[in-house]
Amino acid sequence: xxxxxxxxxxxxxxxxxxxxxxxxxxxxxRVFSGEVEAGRHNVVxxxxxxxxxxxxxxxxxxxxxxxxxxxxxxLRLAGPNPEVRKVLDLSGFTSILSVFDTVDDAVASFG
Amino acid sequence: xxxxxxxxxxxxxxxxxxGALVLIDSYKLVALxxxxxxxFAGVAAGLASYGVNVGLRPALDLDFTQYSxxxxxxxxxxxxAAFVIYLLQRSKVGFVVDAxxxxxxxxxxxxxxxxxxxxxxxxxxxxxxxxVRGFGTAIxxxxxxxxxxxxxxxxxxxxxxxxxxxxxxxxxxxVVLHSLYNHFLLHPLLATxxxxxVFPYLSVAVFQHSExxxxxxxxxxxDTDQELLRVVHTGxxxxxxxxxxxxTLRSSFSAEVIVDMMCLLRLRAExxxxxxxxxxxxxxxxxxAPDPTLKDTFEELRYLEKSIGKTGLLALGPFLHTSTRDLxxxxxxxxx
Numbered sequence: 001x002x003x004x005x006x007x008x009x010x011x012x013x014x015x016x017x018x019x020x021x022x023x024x025x026x027x028x029x030r031v032f033s034g035e036v037e038a039g040r041h042n043v044v045x046x047x048x049x050x051x052x053x054x055x056x057x058x059x060x061x062x063x064x065x066x067x068x069x070x071x072x073x074x075l076r077l078a079g080p081n082p083e084v085r086k087v088l089d090l091s092g093f094t095s096i097l098s099v100f101d102t103v104d105d106a107v108a109s110f111g
Numbered sequence: 112x113x114x115x116x117x118x119x120x121x122x123x124x125x126x127x128x129x130g131a132l133v134l135i136d137s138y139k140l141v142a143l144x145x146x147x148x149x150x151f152a153g154v155a156a157g158l159a160s161y162g163v164n165v166g167l168r169p170a171l172d173l174d175f176t177q178y179s180x181x182x183x184x185x186x187x188x189x190x191x192a193a194f195v196i197y198l199l200q201r202s203k204v205g206f207v208v209d210a211x212x213x214x215x216x217x218x219x220x221x222x223x224x225x226x227x228x229x230x231x232x233x234x235x236x237x238x239x240x241x242x243v244r245g246f247g248t249a250i251x252x253x254x255x256x257x258x259x260x261x262x263x264x265x266x267x268x269x270x271x272x273x274x275x276x277x278x279x280x281x282x283x284x285x286v287v288l289h290s291l292y293n294h295f296l297l298h299p300l301l302a303t304x305x306x307x308x309v310f311p312y313l314s315v316a317v318f319q320h321s322e323x324x325x326x327x328x329x330x331x332x333x334d335t336d337q338e339l340l341r342v343v344h345t346g347x348x349x350x351x352x353x354x355x356x357x358x359t360l361r362s363s364f365s366a367e368v369i370v371d372m373m374c375l376l377r378l379r380a381e382x383x384x385x386x387x388x389x390x391x392x393x394x395x396x397x398x399x400a401p402d403p404t405l406k407d408t409f410e411e412l413r414y415l416e417k418s419i420g421k422t423g424l425l426a427l428g429p430f431l432h433t434s435t436r437d438l439x440x441x442x443x444x445x446x447x
Contacts, residue, residue: 022330054330054333054334054337055329055330055333055334055337055387055391056330058333058388058391059330059391059395062391062392062394062395062397063395065395065397066395066396066397083341083344086340086344087337087340087384090340090381090384090385090388091333091384091385091387091388091389091391092385092388092389092392092399092400092402093388093392095399095400095402096392096397096399096400
């Protein structure tokens, strides 16, 4: 799994590629935590290049969502592939986590 | 002493302990109405115990002390355990944590009724009596039935169907503890202090262990269900163990039933993912919004199970995940 971060205004986008599973979830958590601790609470997770996410990856998303919201921000998801999107829908996560088709839409949603 | 203070001291502590157990459960495994049902079951057990004890003591020709040491614990713990049997048989309990909560709730109902009775017949008793009854006896009742439920659930997890004998070890421990309490080996206030100190510590230890187990099950189970769904959705079933197994069933079942079997596996995996998703959201402190499509999904599930029939469901057994925890998660969703 690889990550890179860019910023547009007060929104940071974490671009993720590869698989988010038990082996890589901790690394992803560190990236998210680092950004949130640095005061950047509006976060977009770009899942456009993520081919698979396990329960470990979903837990990272939930933990980051909780942390950003507790600081007045939010975590939003962009571009998940149909399989990942299906799992998010089935598990009910889309009732609490906003999902957008593109990174631009997700960034724009922060207003 | 005033009746209000006596009632408060004798009744409130056990409800506060029950509330504390519910609060420390990160997954919110037991709904309020289920807890209340267990409390009412405990009240019913209390009424039944009263009836049995009143009839049995003269029949056995025992004095009150001997009866309370050796017979009453067996009667009372067995009657409290009756609702535990129901909960396990109907897959209403998924983990040791919710078993503990249900068990303690049953004991709470029992103790509530018992203390109301003692308030009637011993109205002039001192504050210390109500402290012992409220903090000692009541929590002993809750703790004993919690032990029955936890041990029974742990043993029940080893089987796919309920077996009555899983209740015996936990019931044995509860009867012994209850009997020892009634022996007054320690001064009642000392016994009460011991219960108040030890029980919270034990509860936290049990809950922490169970939550680690729940986390592990959630993770592994979710990933397995996700993998099955991925295989079904990509259509590459035939090369998988599931697909190869279904091929072997073709000689015994019609094509329509085989298709229904695939649909059932898919639907069960989807529901399992939903149930685990709900628990993961609760673990993270989020409330899972009710899913309006669940009712239709469960109807479809029932239709498929009827269409496949009992023999078909048995044949599907290796992949259908019918462990007590798998059935519990379906019940949890169905109740949402």
